[in-house]
Amino acid sequence: MEKEKLLEMFKMMLLIRRFEERSAQMYGMQKIGGFCHLYIGQEAVGVGTVAALRPDDYLISAYRDHGHILAKGTDPNPVMAELFGKATGVSKGKGGSMHMFDVERRFMGGHGIVAGQIPLATGFGFAVKYKKEDQVVVVSFGEGAVHQGAFHESLNLAKLWNLPVIYLIENNRYGMGTPLERASAVWDLSQKAESYGMPHATVDGMDILAVHDVMKKAVDRARNESEPTLVEARTYRFRGHSMSDPVHSHYRTKEEVEEQKKQDPILLFKQKLFKDKILTDEMIKEMEQEIKKTVMDAVNFAESSPEPSLETLFEDIYA
Numbered sequence: 001m002e003k004e005k006l007l008e009m010f011k012m013m014l015l016i017r018r019f020e021e022r023s024a025q026m027y028g029m030q031k032i033g034g035f036c037h038l039y040i041g042q043e044a045v046g047v048g049t050v051a052a053l054r055p056d057d058y059l060i061s062a063y064r065d066h067g068h069i070l071a072k073g074t075d076p077n078p079v080m081a082e083l084f085g086k087a088t089g090v091s092k093g094k095g096g097s098m099h100m101f102d103v104e105r106r107f108m109g110g111h112g113i114v115a116g117q118i119p120l121a122t123g124f125g126f127a128v129k130y131k132k133e134d135q136v137v138v139v140s141f142g143e144g145a146v147h148q149g150a151f152h153e154s155l156n157l158a159k160l161w162n163l164p165v166i167y168l169i170e171n172n173r174y175g176m177g178t179p180l181e182r183a184s185a186v187w188d189l190s191q192k193a194e195s196y197g198m199p200h201a202t203v204d205g206m207d208i209l210a211v212h213d214v215m216k217k218a219v220d221r222a223r224n225e226s227e228p229t230l231v232e233a234r235t236y237r238f239r240g241h242s243m244s245d246p247v248h249s250h251y252r253t254k255e256e257v258e259e260q261k262k263q264d265p266i267l268l269f270k271q272k273l274f275k276d277k278i279l280t281d282e283m284i285k286e287m288e289q290e291i292k293k294t295v296m297d298a299v300n301f302a303e304s305s306p307e308p309s310l311e312t313l314f315e316d317i318y319a
């Protein structure tokens with residue numbers, strides 16, 4: 001991969017991390033309300049995936065979606081404004097953290113119902129094939145979603161009709177406070193694809209280049225052969241399930257979280273880029289300064305934006 005692309009990927013991971021750290025601070029100051037699930041620790045999965053896509057490919061995710069929309073290239077200003085519930089937000093301030101959306105960049109949400117986005121992705125895949133187009137659809141979801149019927153129905157149809165969809169499990173080991181071992185009879189989740197005769201792969205979700213490689217193969221298979229793939233990325237979330245869940249809750253130990261932080265995907269990628277002499281301390285310093293400004297500009301933009309007006313209360317809703 002070219003040096004520029006590697007640096008771009010590194011910078012995107014850093015932007016997502018700093019954006020979310022600031023969001024957490026704004027949440028604490030009650031500038032952001034409602035549900036808010038941070039992606040901190042999982043950035044390599046989203047950024048590595050998007051790096052394997054074309055801009056016109058589709059990405060759709062669950063409620064832990066800030067990283068996905070930023071990785072897809074959406075301006076941080078309307079993303080932060082959405083968190084603040086402002087009219088200038090990507091969903092006009094009516095969706096909030098869980099319901100980011102950017103049709104232009106083919107980011108199709110932001111979905112609050114566990115596994116709700118999986119059949120939608122299958123539908124996008126069907127539409128692409130029906131219209132004889134060549135985009136690829138990636139749907140990201142947590143390991144908790146694998147036990148929903150919608151996952152199994154989707155995989156069956158995707159293989160039956162050979163749809164260009166990649167089902168991406170972001171296995172961060174916990175569905176809220178429930179570890180995978182307490183929820184799943186099978187721990188090797190990509191095996192689930194075997195029931196449907198679908199190709200599958202498992203990847204270290206803390207290693208952005210490994211994620212990119214596996215996704216690239218799946219993307220090529222989807223685009224060139226119209227064949228779906230199930231990918232399990234093994235990752236970890238460093239923060240609580242949502243802003244209402246403390247980092248060190250009763251379901252995991254402080255030691256476990258600290259141990260996992262040694263595998264911080266940003267740290268690992270940084271070490272690799274240093275070793276390959278692509279990145280220097282000076283460059284990181286410059287990036288950090290630029291990102292800090294980008295994030296603060298987004299906060300100021302959100303802060304100074306208007307609330308959605310009362311007249312728009314019944315717009316953009318189905319009833």
Ligand SMILES: Cc1ncc(C[n+]2csc(CCOP(=O)(O)OP(=O)(O)O)c2C)c(N)n1
Nearest residue numbers: 064112113114142143144145172174175176
């Ligand atoms: C259908 C449905 N059931 C329950 C919930 C409540 N809920 C929200 S998040 C969550 C855990 C999901 O875990 P996972 O899919 O692994 O994703 P993660 O939060 O780890 O990213 C649950 C049970 C919901 N939103 N939707």
